[in-house]
Each structure stands twice: as C-alpha cells, then as structure tokens.
Amino acid sequence: MSISGTxxxxxxxxxxxxLCGGNVAGAAPPIHSQSGSGExxxxxxSPLKLRLPILAVMTGVINRASYPIFEAATSGRDLHDDEWLxxxxxAIDLVGAASLITLPGxxxxxxxxxxxxxxxxxxxxxxxxxxxxxxxAANKDRAAMTESASRLAQSCQSCHIQFSARLLTAPPN
Ligand code: HEC
Numbered sequence: 216m217s218i219s220g221t222x223x224x225x226x227x228x229x230x231x232x233x234l235c236g237g238n239v240a241g242a243a244p245p246i247h248s249q250s251g252s253g254e255x256x257x258x259x260x261s262p263l264k265l266r267l268p269i270l271a272v273m274t275g276v277i278n279r280a281s282y283p284i285f286e287a288a289t290s291g292r293d294l295h296d297d298e299w300l301x302x303x304x305x306a307i308d309l310v311g312a313a314s315l316i317t318l319p320g321x322x323x324x325x326x327x328x329x330x331x332x333x334x335x336x337x338x339x340x341x342x343x344x345x346x347x348x349x350x351x352a353a354n355k356d357r358a359a360m361t362e363s364a365s366r367l368a369q370s371c372q373s374c375h376i377q378f379s380a381r382l383l384t385a386p387p388n
Pocket of ligand 1: 270273274277278281316334335337338341367368370371372374375378379380381382
C-alpha cells in the first residue's frame with residue numbers, strides 16, 4: 216500500500232474511533248496495568264497535567280489546525296484526496312485540543328475559565344463541530360464540511376466574544 220494509502224487508512228481508523236468513542240484496534244492492555252515491584256509501581260497513575268497556558272494550545276494546535284479547514288471550506292475549489300486527508304487529520308487535532316482546553320494549564324486565567332460552565336459548553340461545541348468536520352472529510356462530503364466548518368467557526372467566535380474582550384476588536388478568524 217502506498218504511504219498516502221496507509222495514512223488514509225490510519226485517518227479512517229482514527230475517525231472510526233471518534234465515532235465509536237472506543238478502541239477499534241482491539242483490547243490492547245494499558246501499560247500501567249503491568250503491576251509489579253518496579254519503580255513506577257509506587258507512583259499513582261494519574262492523567263498528565265496541562266503544562267502550558269491554555270492560550271498556547273489556542274495559538275498552537277487550535278489556530279494551526281483550524282486554518283486549513285476554514286481555508287478549504289471557503290475556497291469553493293474542488294478538494295483532492297490529500298486535502299481531504301489533511302482536513303481529517305486537522306479535525307482530529309481539534310477534537311483532542313478541545314479536551315485539552317478544559318484542563319487548567321499554567322495560564323493566569325486558566326483555572327477561572329475551566330470552572331465556568333459556559334467555557335465547558337463552548338469547548339464541547341468546538342469538539343462536536345470538529346468531529347463533524349472529521350466525518351465530512353472521511354466521506355469527502357463537501358456540503359457537510361462547509362456546514363460543520365461554519366459551526367466550528369461559530370464556536371471559536373462565540374467563545375472569544377464571551378471570554379476575551381481583547382479579541383472582540385480583532386478576532387483571529
Ligand atoms: C472555550 C473558549 C474558546 C474556544 C472554543 C476557542 N477559543 Fe480561541 N481563545 C479563547 C480565549 C479566551 C482567548 C484569549 C486569551 C486572552 O485574552 O489572552 C483565545 C485566543 C485565541 C487566539 C490568540 C489570539 C491573540 O491575538 O492572542 C487564537 C489565534 C485563537 N484563540 C483561535 C481560536 C480558534 C481558531 C478557535 C476555533 C477553532 C478557537 N480559538 C476557539 C477562547 C476560546
């Protein structure tokens with residue numbers, strides 16, 4: 216299988232996992248289930264902290280991953296297979312990033328943001344729209360992609376309006 220064929224297949228698997236919310240590849244045992252007397256055994260297993268300000272996730276992953284989606288959605292041109300694949304991969308980044316921004320990172324305002332139910336709702340809106348973009352890309356469905364990309368843009372804008380007076384005058388998108 217060609218490299219791009221392999222990537223396409225991986226992307227399809229990742230998107231199926233999104234849909235099913237589960238482990239499509241089977242039941243690989245989690246690493247920490249290997250109990251034993253090794254040096255990690257005394258450490259409680261816990262999720263990693265977000266060791267960045269939420270704003271860094273925003274300007275890093277979220278802005279970078281959403282740009283090609285918005286560009287493709289508004290371009291009107293036909294999208295070739297590699298572009299659909301790229302959109303699917305960027306959508307997956309956004310699905311993950313939406314969860315990340317619900318964790319308080321190292322930014323000054325982070326704890327207050329994630330404690331606000333509106334923040335969580337808008338993060339969920341962003342995630343739901345990103346999943347829809349990913350599925351539209353997997354199906355190469357132009358109309359569904361346009362519709363979900365516009366919902367995605369709406370989620371960005373709604374949150375910036377509610378949480379950043381500074382961005383009101385200069386929204387990033
Ligand atoms: C749950 C809320 C929320 C969502 C959803 C959200 N953002 Fe943000 N974003 C913020 C906040 C709050 C800031 C501003 C932080 C500040 O004032 O320093 C920000 C800042 C940014 C910045 C930095 C702008 C600058 O000039 O510093 C970019 C770029 C950005 N967001 C892009 C996006 C994009 C693109 C999306 C949607 C795909 C998105 N954001 C979704 C809350 C959100």
